Amino acid sequence: MDLFLLAETANAGGAIGAGLAAIGAGIGIGQIGKGAVEAIARQPEASNDIRGNMILTAALVEGAALFAIIVGFLAMVL
Amino acid sequence: MCNHRFKSFTVAVFSVFFLLFAGPALAQEHGEEHTGQPAEHKEAGHEEKLNVGEVIFEHVLDGHEFHFFGVSVPLPVLVYSKEKGFKAFMSSAFHHGTEAHEGYMILTKHNIAEMGLDPKKFKSEDIYAVGADGKPDTTVSVFDFSLTRNVVQMILALTVFVVLMLRIAKRYKSGVGVTSAPKGSQSLIEPVITFVRDEVAKPNLGHKYEKYLPYLLTVFFFILINNIFGLIPGSANVTGNIAFTAVLGLISFVVILFSSNSHYWGHIFNPPGVPLGVKFILVPVEFLSVFIKPFALIIRLFANMVAGHIIIICLISLIFIFGQLNPVAGWGASPLSIGFTVFIYLIEVLVAFLQAFIFTMLTAVFVGQAFEGEHHEEAHAAHH
Numbered sequence: 001m002d003l004f005l006l007a008e009t010a011n012a013g014g015a016i017g018a019g020l021a022a023i024g025a026g027i028g029i030g031q032i033g034k035g036a037v038e039a040i041a042r043q044p045e046a047s048n049d050i051r052g053n054m055i056l057t058a059a060l061v062e063g064a065a066l067f068a069i070i071v072g073f074l075a076m077v078l
Numbered sequence: 079m080c081n082h083r084f085k086s087f088t089v090a091v092f093s094v095f096f097l098l099f100a101g102p103a104l105a106q107e108h109g110e111e112h113t114g115q116p117a118e119h120k121e122a123g124h125e126e127k128l129n130v131g132e133v134i135f136e137h138v139l140d141g142h143e144f145h146f147f148g149v150s151v152p153l154p155v156l157v158y159s160k161e162k163g164f165k166a167f168m169s170s171a172f173h174h175g176t177e178a179h180e181g182y183m184i185l186t187k188h189n190i191a192e193m194g195l196d197p198k199k200f201k202s203e204d205i206y207a208v209g210a211d212g213k214p215d216t217t218v219s220v221f222d223f224s225l226t227r228n229v230v231q232m233i234l235a236l237t238v239f240v241v242l243m244l245r246i247a248k249r250y251k252s253g254v255g256v257t258s259a260p261k262g263s264q265s266l267i268e269p270v271i272t273f274v275r276d277e278v279a280k281p282n283l284g285h286k287y288e289k290y291l292p293y294l295l296t297v298f299f300f301i302l303i304n305n306i307f308g309l310i311p312g313s314a315n316v317t318g319n320i321a322f323t324a325v326l327g328l329i330s331f332v333v334i335l336f337s338s339n340s341h342y343w344g345h346i347f348n349p350p351g352v353p354l355g356v357k358f359i360l361v362p363v364e365f366l367s368v369f370i371k372p373f374a375l376i377i378r379l380f381a382n383m384v385a386g387h388i389i390i391i392c393l394i395s396l397i398f399i400f401g402q403l404n405p406v407a408g409w410g411a412s413p414l415s416i417g418f419t420v421f422i423y424l425i426e427v428l429v430a431f432l433q434a435f436i437f438t439m440l441t442a443v444f445v446g447q448a449f450e451g452e453h454h455e456e457a458h459a460a461h462h
Contacts, residue, residue: 055432056439056443059378059436063377
C-alpha cells in the first residue's frame with residue numbers, strides 16, 4: 001500500500017494518465033477527421049460548413065483530453 | 079464565396095506570421111540556448127543535476143522580471159501589508175533574492191533551499207515580509223499588486239494593438255476602404271473581421287449578431303494579440319495563465335447568462351417530454367453544464383497555451399540533457415531538437431489563431447443556445 005503513496009508513483013500515474021488521455025483524444029479526433037473527409041468527398045459544396053464543424057468538435061474533444069492532462073500534471077506537481 | 083473568404087483569411091494569417099516570425103523563429107534557437115546555457119555552466123561548476131522541471135516552471139510561470147536573451151529587465155514591485163504600509167520599488171532592489179528591501183524579501187529557489195524552507199508551502203517569486211531572524215515572516219500577510227511580467231506584457235500588447243486599430247479606424251472614417259478596396263494595414267485586419275462576422279457571429283447568433291459582434295471581436299483580438307506576443311522568445315506566457323483565462327471565461331459566462339431567456343432555463347429545470355424519474359438525473363446534469371461550459375473555455379485556452387510553451391522548452395532542454403551525458407551527444411542532438419522546435423513553433427503560431435477562433439466560436443455557440451428558443455415562442459405567439 002505504501003507504493004501508492006510514493007512521490008515517484010504519483011509521477012508515473014500522471015504520465016500514464018496523460019498518455020491515456022492522448023490515446024482517447026487521438027481516437028476521437030481521428031474519427032472526426034475521418035467523418036469530415038468522407039462527408040467532404042460526398043458533398044464537396046458543403047466543405048466549408050463541414051470544416052467549421054470539424055474544428056469545433058475537435059476542440060471539444062481536445063478540451064476533454066486537456067482536462068485529463070491538467071489532472072495528470074497536478075498529480076505530478078502537488 | 080465562403081471558400082474565398084477562408085482563403086483570404088488564411089492568406090492574411092500566414093502573411094502576418096511570415097513577416098513577424100521568420101526572424102524570431104530563428105532567434106528562438108539562440109535565445110533559448112542562451113537562457114539555458116548559464117544553467118549548464120552552473121551545473122558543471124556545482125556538480126548539480128540539470129533540473130528540467132525547474133527551468134520549465136521558471137519560463138511558464140509569472141515573475142517579477144523579464145529574462146531577454148540572458149539580460150534580466152527589472153519590473154515595478156507594489157506591495158502592501160498592514161504592518162509596513164504601501165511600498166513601491168523596482169524588483170532589481172532584491173538583487174535576485176539575495177537582499178531584502180524596505181522590510182520585504184523575494185523567494186527564489188536558491189534561498190528557499192538555503193533557509194531550509196518547505197518548498198510545498200513557500201513558492202519562488204513570492205514576496206514575504208522579513209522576520210527578525212531574516213527568514214520570511216508568515217504572520218504578516220502581504221498583498222502583492224506588482225506589475226509582473228504578465229501584466230506588463232499584456233499592457234504592451236494592448237498598446238500596440240490599440241494604436242494599430244485606431245489608425246485603421248481613422249482611415250475608415252476618412253473614407254478609405256469603405257466603398258473601395260482596403261489599403262495597407264486595413265487589408266491585414268479587414269479579412270479577419272469579416273471572417274469573425276460571417277463564420278462565427280452570423281451562423282450562431284442569427285439576426286442578433288450585430289449586438290454581440292463587438293464583444294466577439296474584442297475577445298478574438300485580445301486573445302490573438304496576447305497569444306502572438308507570448309510566442310516572442312523570452313516573453314511571458316500571458317494566455318497560459320489561469321487567472322487571465324479565468325477572467326475571460328467569467329466574462330463569457332456573464333454574457334451567456336445575460337442573453338439567456340426563459341426558454342433556455344425552462345429546458346434546464348423542466349425539460350419538456352422527459353419522464354419524471356429521468357428528470358431527477360437530467361436536471362442536475364443540465365444545471366451543472368451551465369457552469370461547465372465557461373469552465374471548459376477557461377481550461378482549454380490555458381492548457382493549450384501552457385502545453386505549447388512546455389513542449390518548446392522540453393525540446394530545447396533535450397540538448398542539455400544529452401549534453402550532460404556526453405558533449406558530443408549534445409551537439410548531435412541539437413540540430414534535431416532545433417528542427418523540432420521550429421516545427422512546433424510554427425504549429426504554435428497556428429494554435430495562437432485557432433485558440434482565439436475557438437474561444438470566440440464557442441462563446442458565440444453558447445450565447446446562441448441561450449436565446450435559441452425565442453423564434454419558436456414568437457412563432458407560437460403569432461399563431462395564437
